[in-house]
Amino acid sequence: MQPAAPVRTPRAPARARLRPTMQSDLDFVLSLERDPDNLPFITPWERTQHEAAIRFPDFRHFVIEAGDDLAAAGFLILIGCRSPHQSLELKRMVVQRKGQGFGRAALRVAKKVAFDDLGAHRFWLDVRTRNTRARGLYESEGFALEGTLREAVRGPGGFESLAVLSMLQAEFETRRQGALELVR
Template sequence: MLTLQPLSPADLAFVIQSEQHPDNQRYVGQWTVEQYRNALDDPNYQCFLIIADGNPVGHCILYDLQNPDNSVLLKRIVIQTKGQGYGRIALENIMAYVFGVLKANRLWLDVRTFNERAEKLYQSIGFQYEGTQRKASHVDQEYVDLKLYGMLREEYNQRTGQAG
């Protein structure tokens, strides 16, 4: 059983450690504790701890919740415990929340071009490639491209068999 639990200040040590872990550091942005505290107080953000069997296995950040176009950005997803299928299940839960609870029209994300594992997961779950932002992310002292992926409410409803 995997669930999303609202992130609290008490969870920030786990979150920062997960982002800075060598398995994750090149693939995700790095925020300070202060940036997370600001996001926790900002209604435009929603941050979740990803819990499996009562233990944190990752976290995610949703952004632009007040966007008048109902387009939500999955700003970050980090899975600390790899190889258990948690990323796929977490994405399913995030999509259910974004489209079911928030009633968003669109969920989108970006992925660094060298993160092929994540890109394959996004494609396999139904995200559509929407374009590339050239040299939009600074990693390891160089600029790399970001690929943009999105899913529309009707695509989500189609894949889950839900009515419009």
């Protein structure tokens, strides 16, 4: 007789919230960008670029606070917050501790901010095609592939392609009605 497989209890969804980034947070933000686990997937910014993103009204720069203690767990940047086309970009999302559900929880909050608070019609992003973990997250959270920007960025190993994904406001509402998104 085979031993019974261990019973896996489902993990409670991670808890996350976004708070505006302050100047005093930038050392944390820069340390995440320079982390060797993150560098292959992003193009780090200079401190002055982050400072500008904190101040410029078309941007929203957030620290992700997550977990039971809501400690700083990452950051994300939205661009196009004042776009007359209502097309908002998730420019960057970096989470410190991977595999804990913090990225998924933060992305759900970001979608709610994009559609409910900022009135986006379209919420989009690009991701390096070899960043399969992030792309899997975005697709599982309802983002649809629009296309590929071939060899659009230079990485450590040469030129890399970017996958462009998006979600429309109507798709977000359909997901919300199916209890796949945060409520208003």
